[in-house]
Amino acid sequence: MLSTDLEVDLDTILKKSQEKSWNTLLQDELNLLVTAFLPSQPLTIRSKAYIGVSAFCQRLRETSGKPDEATDAIARALGPAIISRLAETDEQNVISGLTFLTALFQVDWQAASAIFTQDGAIESVFDGADLFPKSSDISIALAQLLGQAVGHKTCRVAVPPQYIEWLESKSRQNADAATRAAAAVALIKLSRGSESDASEIGGSEGPSSSSSSDELMKLMKGLVVEGLNISSLSDAVEGLAYLxxxxxxxxxxxxxxxxxxxxxxxxxxxxxxxxxxxxxxxxxxxxxxxxxxxxxxxxxxLSQEEAQIAKLRRMAKVPGKGQPEEDPEVxxxxxxxxxxxxxxxxxxxxxxxxxxxxxxxxxxxxxxxxxxxxxxxxxxxxxxxxxxxxxxxxxxxxxxxxxxLPSPTSSTQPHNLSPLHTLDLEPIQALAKLAITASPVQVFGPNEGALYDAIRPFALMLVHPTSNLLQQFEAIMALTNLSSSSPEAADRIAKAEGLMNKVELLMLENHTLIRRASTELICNIVAGSEEVFNRYGGERNASAKSKLQVLVALCDLDDLPTRLAASGALATLTAAPEACQSLLELQTERHHVLPIFAQLVDPTIVPLPDESGNEDVVEEIRSPTQGDPGLVHRGVVCIRNFVVGVEDSAARKELALEAQRLGLVQALARVFKDNSADRSAPVLRSAAEALKCMMECGVSITA
Missing domain, CATH: 1.20.930 (Transcription Elongation Factor S-II; Chain A)
Structure with missing residues (x-):
């Protein structure tokens, strides 16, 4: 049959496979599929045949009740056509039987294994080698079939030793490189599979070959370097992929x-x-x-739990049971x-x-x-x-x-985070690593569209249910870098589905790096996204108050970068009177807002006892960094905004008096004095305005 006619007939089968009622192959259709895998057929024919066989097997699995029943149904439908051709005395028929079974292993290995292990089937497979001992086409097809079969334990243990010897002899001959490569690949798979069988506790060892892995490696590498023909090259590459x-x-x-x-x-x-x-x-x-x-x-x-399980497995290994200890050199x-x-x-x-x-x-x-x-x-x-x-x-x-990445569900949800497979996260993680250590322009170029396109996958990796802490950390770091590029980028990040909730949750994580990265991202988003700024500082509700309370607490941890990020976010948010009012409520309730701000300016300031006589201590024991310029600047801005932003004059006066009792007024005066020589110092103006406000509240200033 001409390849053009064969392709038309294959198209007809593929069209029928789309019908819901289709679950059988007519004899002519089955004969067509069997012959389509002959090596003489062009790639387009074999590819369509793969699709047709795959569709048929999938349909039977969908319509059968249990997996074993589906396997039996496929084996009954396809097995007779394979076995009958293997019993033929015509070389082309034998080759078609071998190549079709090889293809079936790649499409549905359970059904192919069932056919391969039928009584007398393995003998029929090798009858062709006896009938046509000088046929290179038979030898290649047989070696490739065995290469597929020995990849599965049920078939591996069924292969008699004499057939393994046949593979070894074919791998050592030099007359036919293609057969040599195919046989070597089969031996490599057999060797790897036998090692896996032996490592199973209580499992039986499969047959093994006497050809060493070193010899096979040398052979495979030589075939790649020589590059004699595409068939041997493909087999050599496959063998090296295993080795x-x-x-x-x-x-x-x-x-x-x-x-x-x-x-x-x-x-x-x-x-x-x-x-x-x-x-x-x-x-x-x-x-x-x-x-x-x-x-x-x-x-x-490995996580700590996985490492512990691996340790227990090593301890449970019994010497002499095919489980040698790992070579330290290896x-x-x-x-x-x-x-x-x-x-x-x-x-x-x-x-x-x-x-x-x-x-x-x-x-x-x-x-x-x-x-x-x-x-x-x-x-x-x-x-x-x-x-x-x-x-x-x-x-x-x-x-x-x-x-x-799946397409968003609708144009109105540009940041929809559809679920991905765990393996799909690896290229995202690789891109995140690049985005962490280089500027957005270096990674994505001058086109802002490319930068915006990266937001969705990074956000998806962050919120994905299977992402580990490292992936979450790197996603946050990459998003932090992107958010610093423009307010538009920060706003788009803030709108990614589920992102803000996840980041706010990770701000409470015990892992220092995760908590730090999350706080830094929030700091950037607060500064760049008007919507988030309003949600944190422009609203008077329990949610906004709770968010501010978390940021205040993070200003008091024993981690300088976290304190810098949290105090930076508060320095931005306290520009809103609503945020200052929420902070005033927290100060009235817990008496810790002003002391924590004060310690940003001067770490030696100690919280005053509350009404019960207990110090308003923080949750973590802290050894603060003395006089960090970044903390001082942020602390001064927070205090200035806080005192000035409180609209009630009586409450403002009480804050000023509290600042004086803490020693904060004197600390602000020292900051002003230390920076007075440099009129352009950013902290100078904020310190002066804070002191001026406190003086207006009746507080005396002494340096």
Whole structure:
């Protein structure tokens, strides 16, 4: 059948698959799908066939009650066509049976495994090798099928030793590079799977190969460097993708400049037609990016709970049960220093250009998310961030992020935060790291639209239910940087759905860095967003009063940056008389507002006893920074605004007298005197106005 006719017939099947009642394949349709996976068919035909088989399997799973019942239904529908072709004496029929089963493993591995492990099925699979011992097409198809099958334990344990010996012999021959590569990939998967089987407590070991990983690594690397044909290249890249998780091989591969140069060249620098079919899953682009991601990946950072569980598992391991202790030398290769050095070697070899090219070359979600993961690892090292920006890394990350972010639900909700998968947060986190250490212009360029576009993903990462503390911290830091660029940016950040509630909650977090970053973001938003300013300082209600109370409390912590941010926010908010009135109520109720402001100006000021004789102590024991100029300036502004902003003259006089009892008046006088030589000092005017107001209230000034 001509490929054009075959494509038309495949289009007909795909059209039928959209019908709700469709759940069967006619015999002619099944025959069509089976032959569509022959190596001689063009990529467009195989891609459409993948979609057709996937749609059929998905429909049966949707209409069947239980997963096992769906697996049996798919196996019954497709199995006979596969087994009958494997029993044929015609070479093309045998190849079509092998390639179709290989494709089914990529679409629905449960059903494919059920067919592969049927009585007599494995023997039928190898009958073709006996009938056509000199056929390279049969050998390649068989090796590729085994490469898929041994990736699953149920199939792995069913493969007889003689078939593993067949793979080993094919991996050692030099006559056919494509067969050699496919066999080597199968052996690598078998070896990795057997190791996984052995590590399971009480699990049985699967069959293992005698070919060493070192030999297979050398073979795979040589095939990439030689680049003889696309088939062997694809298999070699897939094999290296499995091997490159080993720290020893990470060091070898990242140190071979010739190999890296050849590997990066596999990524085209022009857009290519791509799909998310299973066949595209292990394309040279995907495999190459996966290798890159493995080479520069850091060990996962475990929480305290996860680290404790891992420790208990290590303690529970029984010697001699296939669970050897980790080699200290191998473990050392995964420390931060070695990972950073591998990343720098990759950058030196041109990996940044390859990653940017991968984003342009394909719209595959899987490939782009892997690029985001690789860039996240590379920007973990601060020394790499400038190079990533220079190579267009920020633009590549924005492209990836735009591809994974769902569209807002409506035009009236530009900041709608639709849920994302946890893996989708990795490119956002990578962009956040860049936005933390560079100015917004350096990261997003002069176009404000690009900067505004980054607000939504950062806000989403902050409020996402699966984001960890580090991701939340970096999202806040990035948003803080953006909010400082313009009032418009600050206002847009404040309007992101769920953001303000999350940040206000994190201001109470015990983690110092999280609390500090949240307070700094609030300080910027209060200064830039009129709406937030009014919500904190321009309204007289319990909510605004509570927010001000939190900021006052944060001014009294043992963390200078947090105190600077909180007092900065209050210096802005106290410009509103409503905020001053709320603070006056807090002062009347708790007697702590003025003492905390006073300690910003002079940390030696001690709170006075309250009416019960107890000091108005703070929640945390503090060793204040003596005379920090930033705190002094903010404290003077807060006091000036507070005293002047209280409209009731009797209340203002009481505040002035309280300030005198605390020693605050004398502290303000000293600040004025110390800065009087510099008439342009920002603190001078505020100190003078505060003292003037207090003098009008009958307080005498003595320095």
């Amino acid at each position: 490159s998780v080993d720290p020893k091989f990470k060091e070898q591969l990242s140190s071979d400049v010739t190999f890296l140069s050849r590997l990066f060249s596999l990524i085209p620098h022009k857009p290519s037609a791509s799909t998310d079919t299973p066949e595209a899953g292990m394309s040279p682009i995907y495999g190459t990016v996966l290798i890159i991601s493995n080479l520069c990946a850091y060990r996962p950072k 473990s050392k290769l995964e420390d931060e220093e070695h990972v950073q050095e591998r990343g720098r070697r990759l950058i030196e070899a041109g990996v940044l250009g390859a990653l940017s090219a991968a984003v342009k070359a394909t719209d595959s979600r899987a490939v782009r998310l892997l690029v985001g993961k690789a860039l996240l690892s590379l920007v973990e090292d601060k020394e790499n961030r400038g190079k990533v920006l220079q190579s267009g890394g920020a633009k590549a990350l924005m492209t990836i992020i735009h591809g994974v």
